Amino acid sequence: MKYVLRFFLLSFFxxxxxxxxxxxxxxxxxxxxxxxxxxxxxxxxxxKEWYMGTVRTNDDIVHDGVKLRYxxxxxxxxxxxxxxxxxxxSSGIKEFTIPTGTDLYIFKNGYPAVGGQTDKSFYRxxxxxxxxxLKKYVAxxxxxxxxxxxxxxxxAKLYIMKNEKLNPVQLNNRNSFLKLLTDEKNKxxxxxRESQLDFAADDDLRTLLxxxxxxxxxxxxx
Numbered sequence: 671m672k673y674v675l676r677f678f679l680l681s682f683f684x685x686x687x688x689x690x691x692x693x694x695x696x697x698x699x700x701x702x703x704x705x706x707x708x709x710x711x712x713x714x715x716x717x718k719e720w721y722m723g724t725v726r727t728n729d730d731i732v733h734d735g736v737k738l739r740y741x742x743x744x745x746x747x748x749x750x751x752x753x754x755x756x757x758x759x760s761s762g763i764k765e766f767t768i769p770t771g772t773d774l775y776i777f778k779n780g781y782p783a784v785g786g787q788t789d790k791s792f793y794r795x796x797x798x799x800x801x802x803x804l805k806k807y808v809a810x811x812x813x814x815x816x817x818x819x820x821x822x823x824x825x826a827k828l829y830i831m832k833n834e835k836l837n838p839v840q841l842n843n844r845n846s847f848l849k850l851l852t853d854e855k856n857k858x859x860x861x862x863r864e865s866q867l868d869f870a871a872d873d874d875l876r877t878l879l880x881x882x883x884x885x886x887x888x889x890x891x892x
Contacts, residue, residue, distance in 0.1 A: 695736050695749060697725060699756030702748060713810050714743040717770065720750060725758070726765040740768065740777065742807055745792055760790040784829070784836040793829070797876040799883040801850075802831040805872070828872070830879070841869045851878075857885050 693699065717739065725733045725747060738749040747758045747766055760779055768775040777792040781804065793804035806827045829836045832850055839847040851858050861867070861881045867874040 693751045693754065693756055695725075695733050695751050695756075696731075697727065697733055697736070697749065697751075697756065697758055699749065699751075699758045702755045702757040704755060714741045715748075716740040716742055716775075716807055716811055717768070718810070719770075721768045721770060723766060723768045725749070725763055727758075728762060728764055730764075738766065738768065740766070740792070742810065745790070760792060766792075781831060782834060782836050785827075785838065796828075796872050797879050799879060800886065801879050801883055803872070803876055803879055804829045804831060804836070828875070839875070841872070841875060844869065847875060847878075851882050854882055854885055858882060 720737050720739055722735055723738050725736050725738065736749050738747055741748055745760050747763055749756055764780060765778045776795045778795055779790050779792050781789060781793060783789055787806065793806050795802065796805055797803035806829065807823065808826065809824045811823055828839050828841065830839050830847055830850055837850055848858065858878060861878060865877060867878060869875060
């Protein structure tokens with residue numbers, strides 16, 4: 671009986687060490703088994719490809735060189751370590767990055783709840799100044815066949831965070847964001863004219879917010 675007990679204890683010890691060793695990232699995620707998508711069901715991932723990125727956990731430790739994907743539907747980070755798949759929920763992560771080779775995607779949470787989303791929901795950070803421009807993806811990014819560098823982002827939602835509040839905005843509706851910047855209306859109209867901003871893409875709105883923050887800072891925030 672003593673030998674049998676020793677055998678089971680040794681087996682458990684070896685199994686535990688093997689399990690821990692499989693996740694060399696230090697993220698201590700939950701083992702995950704991927705299931706095939708049902709017919710007609712879209713992929714839950716922002717990108718179907720895996721990328722080597724970074725993950726910052728809630729204890730402010732940065733884990734670099736992590737092979738990861740972002741599950742939009744569950745709002746979770748899935749990563750690969752050695753031979754296993756693992757998941758870390760949004761409650762255990764404060765930031766992660768996905769460098770695709772053509773762009774850098776930085777995601778953070780901790781923002782005010784809005785529109786069915788919580789303070790644990792991840793947003794892509796487009797601009798991270800005193801005001802912030804955030805994007806919430808709800809569908810996978812598609813790469814146009816005609817250009818490997820141009821992407822389509824169906825149904826992505828833009829938000830400007832100002833005064834600790836998330837405000838939904840639309841590029842094709844200038845009033846949706848200009849009404850948030852009315853305290854510097856004349857300056858913003860000048861920037862739009864001089865920089866020829868047509869707001870066909872996120873970059874134009876980011877430029878406008880950069881100018882807004884810079885002008886406010888130059889005036890002492892008044």
